[in-house]
Amino acid sequence: MEKIITISDSLRTSDVFKRLTADQHDVVVKHGLRKKLSPKKILFHQGDSAQSCFLVNCGRLKLTKLNAQGREVIFRYIGAGEMTAAVAVLKNRDYPTTAEAVEETVVTGWDKQTMMYLMRLYPDISINLLGIILDRLEDVQNRYLELSTERVERRIALTLLRLMRSAGSKTPEGIYIDIPLGRQNIADYSGTTLYTVSRTLSTWEKKGWIKSGRERIVVTDPHALVTFSEAI
Amino acid sequence: MEKIITISDSLRTSDVFKRLTADQHDVVVKHGLRKKLSPKKILFHQGDSAQSCFLVNCGRLKLTKLNAQGREVIFRYIGAGEMTAAVAVLKNRDYPTTAEAVEETVVTGWDKQTMMYLMRLYPDISINLLGIILDRLEDVQNRYLELSTERVERRIALTLLRLMRSAGSKTPEGIYIDIPLGRQNIADYSGTTLYTVSRTLSTWEKKGWIKSGRERIVVTDPHALVTFSEAI
DNA sequence: ATCCTTGTTTGCGCCAGCGCAAAGACGCAG
DNA sequence: CTGCGTCTTTGCGCTGGCGCAAACAAGGAT
Numbered sequence: 001m002e003k004i005i006t007i008s009d010s011l012r013t014s015d016v017f018k019r020l021t022a023d024q025h026d027v028v029v030k031h032g033l034r035k036k037l038s039p040k041k042i043l044f045h046q047g048d049s050a051q052s053c054f055l056v057n058c059g060r061l062k063l064t065k066l067n068a069q070g071r072e073v074i075f076r077y078i079g080a081g082e083m084t085a086a087v088a089v090l091k092n093r094d095y096p097t098t099a100e101a102v103e104e105t106v107v108t109g110w111d112k113q114t115m116m117y118l119m120r121l122y123p124d125i126s127i128n129l130l131g132i133i134l135d136r137l138e139d140v141q142n143r144y145l146e147l148s149t150e151r152v153e154r155r156i157a158l159t160l161l162r163l164m165r166s167a168g169s170k171t172p173e174g175i176y177i178d179i180p181l182g183r184q185n186i187a188d189y190s191g192t193t194l195y196t197v198s199r200t201l202s203t204w205e206k207k208g209w210i211k212s213g214r215e216r217i218v219v220t221d222p223h224a225l226v227t228f229s230e231a232i
Numbered sequence: 233m234e235k236i237i238t239i240s241d242s243l244r245t246s247d248v249f250k251r252l253t254a255d256q257h258d259v260v261v262k263h264g265l266r267k268k269l270s271p272k273k274i275l276f277h278q279g280d281s282a283q284s285c286f287l288v289n290c291g292r293l294k295l296t297k298l299n300a301q302g303r304e305v306i307f308r309y310i311g312a313g314e315m316t317a318a319v320a321v322l323k324n325r326d327y328p329t330t331a332e333a334v335e336e337t338v339v340t341g342w343d344k345q346t347m348m349y350l351m352r353l354y355p356d357i358s359i360n361l362l363g364i365i366l367d368r369l370e371d372v373q374n375r376y377l378e379l380s381t382e383r384v385e386r387r388i389a390l391t392l393l394r395l396m397r398s399a400g401s402k403t404p405e406g407i408y409i410d411i412p413l414g415r416q417n418i419a420d421y422s423g424t425t426l427y428t429v430s431r432t433l434s435t436w437e438k439k440g441w442i443k444s445g446r447e448r449i450v451v452t453d454p455h456a457l458v459t460f461s462e463a464i
Numbered sequence: 465a466t467c468c469t470t471g472t473t474t475g476c477g478c479c480a481g482c483g484c485a486a487a488g489a490c491g492c493a494g
Numbered sequence: 495c496t497g498c499g500t501c502t503t504t505g506c507g508c509t510g511g512c513g514c515a516a517a518c519a520a521g522g523a524t
Contacts, residue, residue, distance in 0.1 A: 065373060069464070071381040075373060087370070090363050096370050126358055131322050133365045138319070138328050140372045141297060141307060147379050148423040149303040152511065182471065191380040193512060198473055214471060214520055232301070384481065415502065425482060430503055446490055446501060 006080075007034070007108065010057040014081040015132050017055075019124045028118060032108035037101035039180075046098040050088035052109040056080050059105025060167070060179060063097045064188070074189040075140065077102065077167060077179055086129055089115045102179055147191045156200050157229040159190040160210070164219050173211060174220035182215045238312075239266070239340065242289040246313040247364050249287075251356045260350055264340035269333035271412075278330040282320035284341040288312050291337025292399070292411060295329045296420070306421040307372065309334065309399060309411055318361055321347045334411055379423045388432050389461040391422040392442070396451050405443060406452035414447045 011017050011025045020028065032055070037043060043054060046065055054061075056078055063075045063084060075097060078084055087093055089112055110118065119126045146155055160177070168175040183194045183201070190197065201217075204210050209225055211218040219225060243249050243257045252260065264287070269275060275286060278297055286293075288310055295307045295316060307329060310316055319325055321344055342350065351358045378387055392409070400407040415429045422429065433449075436442050441457055443450040451457060 065377050067377055067381040068462075069381070073377050073380045075376075086362075087366050090359070090366055096373060123355060123358075126355075126362060127322070130318075130358060130362045130365065133362065133369060134319050134322055137365055137369045137372065140369065140376055141328060144307075144372055144376050144379065145297050145299055145305050147376065148305045149299040149301070183473095184471085194472085195474085195513065196511060199511095202473070212472095230300075414500095426502085427483065427504085428481060431481095434503070444502095 007057045007106070010055065010080045014055055014083065016083045016125060016128050018128055020122055024122055027121070029108070031114050031118060032110050035107050035109060037105045037107065039101055039103050041101050043099040043101065043107060044085065044095045046096060047094050050085060050091070050093050050095045052111045053083060053085040053088045053115055054099070054107045054109045055083050057106040057108055059107075060102050061099045061105060061107070062102050062185075063099055065097045072188050073191065074185065076136075077163070079167065083129070083132060086133060088112060089119070089129075152190070152192045152196055153200050154229055155190045156186065156192065156197060157225050159186060160217065160219060161222070161225055161229060163189070163217075164222065168219070171218065174218045175222060177217045177219070180215045181217055186217075238338070239289045242287065242312045246287060246315065248315045248357060248360050250360055252354055256354055259353070261340070263346050263350060264342050267339050267341060269337045269339065271333055271335050271337075273333050275331040275333065275339060276317065276327045278328060279326050282317060282323070282325050282327045284343045285315060285317040285320045285347055286331070286339045286341045287315050289338040289340055291339075292334050293331045293337060293339070294334050294417075295331055297329045304420050305423065306417065308368075309395070311399065315361070315364060318365060320344060321351070321361075384422070384424045384428055385432050386461055387422045387424065388418065388429060389457050391418060392449065392451060393454070393457055393461060395421070395449075396454065400451070403450065406450045407454060409449045409451070412447045413449055418449075 007029060008025060011029060012022075017025060017028055033052075034057075035043070035054075037059070043061060044050070058080050060077055060079045061084065062077050064072050065075065066072050084099055085095060087096060089110075119129075146158060150158070163177045163179065163181070164175050167177055167179050169178050170176075183197045186201075187194045187197045201210065201212050204225075205212055207224070209219070209221045209228075211220055239261060240257060243261060244254075249257060249260055265284075266289075267275070267286075269291070275293060276282070290312050292309055292311045293316065294309055296304050297307065298304050316331055317327060319328060321342075351361075378390060382390070395409045395411065395413070396407050399409055399411050401410050402408075414426075415433070416426045418433075419426045419429045433442065433444050436457075437444055439456070441451070441453045441460075443452055
């Protein structure tokens with residue numbers, strides 16, 4: 001019963017379905033297909049034919065892309081209320097990225113036709129979707145600019161701040177990033193290597209800006225990180 | 233009179249206004265505001281409050297972004313029939329990029345309210361717009377992956393191929409990239425420096441893959457470039 | 465407790481690509 | 495034709511960050 005509540009919660013707080021009434025939410029839920037994913041399970045693979053888009057009800061997905069040589073980049077982690085694979089609705093295409101659960105995750109999926117139907121029924125959805133995609137576009141553009149112009153330590157700082165904002169939870173020690181986050185993950189998110197991340201985090205730990213463990217980061221001095229990321 | 237024909241042509245062939253009838257195109261045109269730009273004139277600046285979106289009728293715009301230190305990246309060149317600054321319609325935001333004319337250019341602009349009105353009048357527009365933004369998102373994601381994982385020479389090759397496809401015209405010598413394109417521009421598009429671009433192009437010119445002059449590139453052997461960009 | 469897998473740290477050497485500096489080439493204006 | 499501003503080339507030295515290798519640490523399974 002908890003799950004049902006979580007799902008309609010994630011609908012209500014989602015940007016895709018905002019401005020819809022409770023009744024309309026019910027219609028949307030009724031047409032969706034629920035799916036449970038345990039950690040490391042793949043929801044869809046880059047290159048698979050895109051049939052459905054998905055809303056995260058609870059848990060978290062990692063969106064990544066591989067190049068021809070198998071080098072990976074992480075585009076984002078998305079949590080409850082966030083949507084992915086909008087491309088499935090509009091285009092006859094393959095998924096451009098891979099979506100993998102990083103914890104116990106429940107998603108609701110709608111296939112092309114169903115989502116098209118819902119968008120026609122409630123035109124707000126397509127406006128909302130456009131807004132979301134615009135935000136994503138702007139975010140990737142910002143990341144692209146950073147990757148192109150900022151030094152690696154600055155990028156790692158910006159990555160930690162991003163993760164902190166999207167998955168941070170307050171603890172007595174500082175802000176804990178509530179995602180299993182290895183050094184390699186941070187590297188894939190920052191456009192560098194596991195070695196450089198490790199060296200950089202070690203330095204920051206000595207300075208008291210963060211505390212880190214195996215796949216765990218707590219930002220103990222966010223302000224220092226912000227200052228560092230903005231320094232000229 | 234030529235200009236009028238060009239404008240309705242650019243409407244008809246545009247992705248934003250596709251699937252609209254000729255009459256509907258006329259309505260759209262009537263609500264737009266035409267603007268002429270000479271080379272190097274700025275249509276809008278990154279950071280300006282976004283009031284209008286624009287369709288290029290003829291000519292070409294360069295879309296760029298600066299970081300805090302003034303380092304520039306080029307996101308794309310857009311030509312006739314292409315749209316920019318969709319963010320103006322949906323969001324109360326600043327322009328995230330700068331748009332500069334690189335040749336004699338005519339654009340048509342629609343402000344927030346007008347475009348909103350047109351989108352409600354012809355819902356196809358918002359669907360079309362969503363499709364365009366999805367394409368842009370995928371393109372930036374691809375470029376992000378390249379920047380993060382590919383070596384600089386490979387990226388320069390991919391940049392030339394992109395420019396060739398979007399602005400190439402066939403000549404007896406090869407495919408001429410019909411944009412005033414300095415080494416610095418190619419660097420800003422590839423995420424490298426003017427020196428590295430110059431050295432790389434020199435090498436390729438010796439191999440007979442390209443011919444280059446002052447702000448001019450002709451790709452004489454596209455196939456060699458493709459092969460090079462795909463080599464393991 | 466002990467093993468084993470998986471993740472992290474750090475020393476070390478190396479090199480792709482950066483960026484200065486100076487010379488050279490282009491093309492427009494007068 | 496000449497001058498001048500702008501763009502391009504190339505030699506040279508340097509360094510940020512990569513990546514191997516090896517040791518170390520954490521945590522789960524038996």
